[in-house]
Amino acid sequence: MANIRDVARLAGVSISSVSNVLNNKTGQMSEQTRLRIEQAMSKLNYQPERAPVPDKNVQKKIIGLLVPSIVNPSFSALAYSVDLSAREYRYRVLLGNSYRQDNEEAEFIEDMFSHGVRGIIVAASDIRKTHFVRAAEKGMMIVSYDNHYSDSMAADHRVFDSVSMDNIAAGRIAAQHLIECGCKYIVFATESALTMGRSHKIDGFLTVLRNYQLPIKHRVIEGKARSEYGDTEMFELGLTLVAEILALTPRPDGIVAINDALGIGLMVGLRKAGVSVPADISIVGIDNIFLSGLADPGLTSVMPPRAEMAQVMVERLISRINNGAIMPDEFLFPPTLVCRQSVKTKAS
Template structure:
């Protein structure tokens, strides 16, 4: 197997010249010399040892992404968008499934350090946990996605950026849409273990029903997943919760699902019980995953501007890696309603 000295000998240049090419320092090099080195690398089938380069520089052209579970469609879409944004900047993504478990999160942070990763996007995790603050003190740049920190977190000295959809506005928007379409018995259906973002969506839901004088007509219906938080089983949980919805008296005519995956499962369970959607019960989700437009009826959903949010996350991550003195900030994005066919149209006869 060829090494850097073989390439230098084959091209008739010094080892330092080959090293300059490998490390992107060829701007002052004659084009003929650069071409000879590239040709020698190709003819010798030489591939630089990226691990050795990383050890030498202490850096890696990688960013980290920690998600609760790639099985959850919302986090699968997030992963795709982060990967696209990173590749556009010649970075790769090191992915970790944490299942929101502290030991998994800590182990992955240690892995990131070991691989020379300097920046990590952490999705939907409790960022007040001490291992995140410890990692930040050791120099790891982090962006917190979809889990806004409390205002008094870390004594007002938040060490990472926060990027989130306005989940209070999302819950409010979903409830407002159902009310505008004539629904009066409202329910918010969710997994029982509340995260910050889930709690904010419920807060927005109740703010809308209060404004319309429907507080006595609104309730939360929840179910416990087999695994904590339910990230890997939202569709199945939604299907199971259909029976609980139908046991309510009076029965809801409008439902906000905590996310699209649960909403799709819920619609399946309601259809199995002979309920017509949206004629009998309207359903709206939150997230706007690609599958929402493919089920029948297509699911109305509240959408985060994910592409724009990911662009901000990656840009902030790389900017703060380059300049650690940049003060972390909070970036809150407004949601948008995507209307389809799972909510009744009260204007139709």
């Protein structure tokens, strides 16, 4: 009996191309390629096995988790925490990578509906996009992670739960720690494509500079990744930002990194340039990924209460799935500082 590999081989295409034809996803495919695949299926008498159509009236103990990219350690850690929390309720988690592309997000939502899933967590995406709003209107329960409501949105207009670390506080804590440890000229290093969470961290950082009556001009150092938003390139971006930072006058003695992956990249790049961390430049990251404790020196980082946030997100989804009368709400969690060796001590 022929299988999908046989069809792909005869048609001279990839297995994914055959799959796209089977699932009526041929919008980006040439007519010639589609016909060649269909002819190969006919010649081989290929009969694909079809999964049973889900009963829309049966509640599945599954929730979805949509992240920009699992390659980013921050989202890997989130996925781990969400999975642990879901297992406590005997739920499973279906994971999707969106790469911050609207079409990927929309297709993930449709896949969740087709599998009978009625609750998803959406990480670090603009939850105001049309496909999310329409999904909520069709009955999908959604929790927005790290993208909380604007102050202008009235409570009765909210259709999603929002769970986020206080990103303004995170930027403020990082900057305050560097200044309290004796740093005189601090900068904020980030990718140039700003999300709400990134913007809030920068706002918190600049607030501290204003409080200390320090100039804020040229204090945010931005690098452009090859991929949009740079979710998979933060370590590499840290390496490339080193030259720009060292060229500043006066040279910074403290850096806040938008996340730990970028901060670790900065430390590696500074070491290659002969600059000592923390003796010459101190660094604070944000996220407290597990690699931060393994870095040399260990990276001081602002930590979100990730396990508690995951617990709330899972509980909210399950509660609202079971009781649609529960109104969406917002949950803002305070971050804490984890001190390691990447910041000079006050005495030094």
